[in-house]
Every structure is written in C-alpha cells, then in structure tokens.
Amino acid sequence: MISPQKNEATATPRRAARVGALGLMRRTVIFYVLWLGLAGAGIADLIIGLFAAFAASWTSFLLIPQSPARFSPLASMRLLFRFAGQSFLAGIYTARRAMDLNIAPGFITYHTNLPAGPARNMFTTIECLFPGSMPVEERRDGTLVLHCLDVNRPSASGMARDEALLRRAGGVGTPP
Structure with a gap:
C-alpha cells in the first residue's frame, strides 16, 4: 500500500507539470491569435504563426514564470x-x-x-x-x-x- 506522504510527493510535481503545460498552451493560444490578427490567416501565416507563437510562449515562460494568479x-x-x-x-x-x-x-x-x-x-x-x-x-x-x-x-x-x-x-x- 502506498503511504499518503509518497502519494502527495508524486502528485505535487505532476500537478505543477500539468499547470505549467496548461499555462504554456494558454500563452501559445494568446500569441497565436495575436499573430493571426497582425499577419493574417493565409496558409503560410497559419504554419509560421504556430511556430512563432510557441517560441514566444516558451520565451515568455523563461522570462516571466507562471504565477498562481488567475486571470479574470x-x-x-x-x-x-x-x-x-x-x-x-x-x-x-x-x-x-x-x-x-x-x-x-x-x-x-x-x-x-x-x-x-x-x-x-x-x-x-x-x-x-x-x-x-x-x-x-x-x-x-x-x-x-x-x-x-x-x-x-x-x-x-x-x-x-x-x-x-x-x-x-x-x-x-x-x-x-
């Protein structure tokens, strides 16, 4: 039987990873919408924009770490x-x-x-x-x-x- 201490210890990193992944996806969507608003929605814009949005999100995570605050x-x-x-x-x-x-x-x-x-x-x-x-x-x-x-x-x-x-x-x- 798994002790509660071990279960909590493994749940916290999993939860943090899930919250981090959701934050990264959220930022990527925001940057992607911004990209499409600026560049347009042509086929090339859709593909390049996805890479640009992910790069911007990744960079923003390195420069501005996610906080536990919630956006309203x-x-x-x-x-x-x-x-x-x-x-x-x-x-x-x-x-x-x-x-x-x-x-x-x-x-x-x-x-x-x-x-x-x-x-x-x-x-x-x-x-x-x-x-x-x-x-x-x-x-x-x-x-x-x-x-x-x-x-x-x-x-x-x-x-x-x-x-x-x-x-x-x-x-x-x-x-x-």
Missing part, C-alpha cells in the same frame, strides 16, 4: 471600461482646468500593497495614463509619489479603486 476576464473588462471612462473624463477635466487656470499643482503620496515587480509596474503605468496625475517616484516600502494638477482633488480614493480593479483583473493576490 470580467474584472479585466471592468478595468478596461474604468480606464477608458476615466481617461475621457480626465482629458476633459485637464482641459477645463487648464483653461480656467484654477489648478493647485503639487505632489501627493499613495501607498500601494501591490508587490514590487510587474503588478506594481502595471499599476503605475495605468496611473500615468490618466491626465492630471503622473507617478514620479516609487519607494521601496510601496509608496508612490505622484505629481498632480490639483492636490485638493481626492486622487487617492481613485487610485485605491484602480488598484482593487487591477487585483481582481490580474489576480495579483489580496492585500496583506
């Missing part, structure tokens, strides 16, 4: 719609404020609980695309320094909402 399409759509809406409103806001010359530029700080690396980089990239604020410094403790057109505006509450949407969209984990 619904949360990603919410983040996309929030981004588009906020970008539009922020553009109008910035133009209006610039015309009125009623601005109070300065710096604010915001503490994020996102882990350093790709998740925090994605967050600062999203925030710098919104007119009216620009991340200018990232401190080791997770504090971001932002330049804002109006320091009297409640920027931190919007950033907290963006961070929560990014967490749900990318499955980057829960705050500590």
